[in-house]
Amino acid sequence: MQLGINLGYWGAGMDGDNLAVAQEAERLGYSVCWAAEAYGSDAATVLSWVAAQTERIDVGSAIFQIPARQPAMTAMTAATLDSLSGGRFRLGLGVSGPQVSEGWYGVRFDKPLARTREYVEIVRRAMTRERLTYEGEHWTLPLPGGPGKPLRLTVHPQREHIPLYIAAIGPKNLEQAGEIADGALLIFPSADHLEDTTLTHVRAGREKAGKTLEGFDVCPTLPIAVGDDRDVARLADTFRPYTALYVGGMGSAKQNFYNRLAQRMGYEKEAAEIQQKYLSGDKQGAAAAIPQDLIDKTTLLGSVDRIADRMKAYAAAGVTTLSLAPAGFTLEERIASLRAGSEALERAGLA
DSSP: OEEEEEOOOTTSSOHHHHHHHHHHHHHHTOOEEEEOOSSSSOHHHHHHHHHHTOSSSEEEESOEEGGGSOHHHHHHHHHHHHHHTTSOEEEEEEOOOHHHHHHTSOOOOOOHHHHHHHHHHHHHHHHTTSOOOEEOSSOEESOTTSSOOOOOOOSOOSSSSOOEEEEOOSHHHHHHHHHHOSEEEEESOOTTTHIIIIIHHHHHHHHHTTOOSTTOEEEEEEEEEEOOGGGHHHHHHTTHHHHHIIIIISSOSSOOHHHHHHHHTTOHHHHHHHHHHHHTTOHHHHHHTSOHHHHHHTSEEEOHHHHHHHHHHHHHHTOSEEEEEEOOSSHHHHHHHHHHHHHHHHHTTOO
């Protein structure tokens, strides 16, 4: 199992430290540095900045939002980043959620599975550098009856095949990721529930494509906070606002994929309470309603030895790249978490 680092969103108050975090992750042998986007910083600019000041670590989008870009533009960006980084780019895609898709981009959040499938087909076709034509439900290239003509990507990617990941949570999305992608980007993964909530669906998609899980990158992001094992409850409290935001407030009351995931993990009553309080404006109450067990199962908390044991469980469950989101209010604290993650991997015998 390899380690990655997830910088999250640029603009979260730690921008000055993020480059140093990425560079330390590279020094420690982490395999990939991911950056996210929602409705603030864009991931492509951040990844360019990191790639220009590192040498070995891969850079990946977690994610490029599908409603934000036409698929041909994503192919252009992927090819450019792969070329500029010397073949170190990983393309992560996702549909985002209804609030961002419709409120920020003005794109209807409908038929996300069909839209994703067509998007991936166009991106991959464009990056073959053949003349681009496509006829689908959501995209037709070139547009009929106009001056458009089939064009060829002029940029040469460093590699013929750029690894493509899909951010997936729901069963159908996970199955499609297994069928059409090279990896899945996961959030709030529990080693105890990974088979039932995730891998059984990914495996079904791989079987559709005539493949196995061999070579497919199962890549969850886990927050990490290092401390004494007797202090796990306090460490868990660090992530209450983060968990409440996703389980309670992401998406909408009817379409919150993270809330549904918590329900599939056995927290039906708690997930409903968290969402009700969060959407009514009681964010503190929503955070307080989160069971400590839910946080502990979806983060890495405690001593290096405890984290090493958890890493063993994730590796045994089928995780192939574990991306860490180091907690801390200072650069020193975040670096300490990175180093603890690297040490834990070694102690687990997984390095």
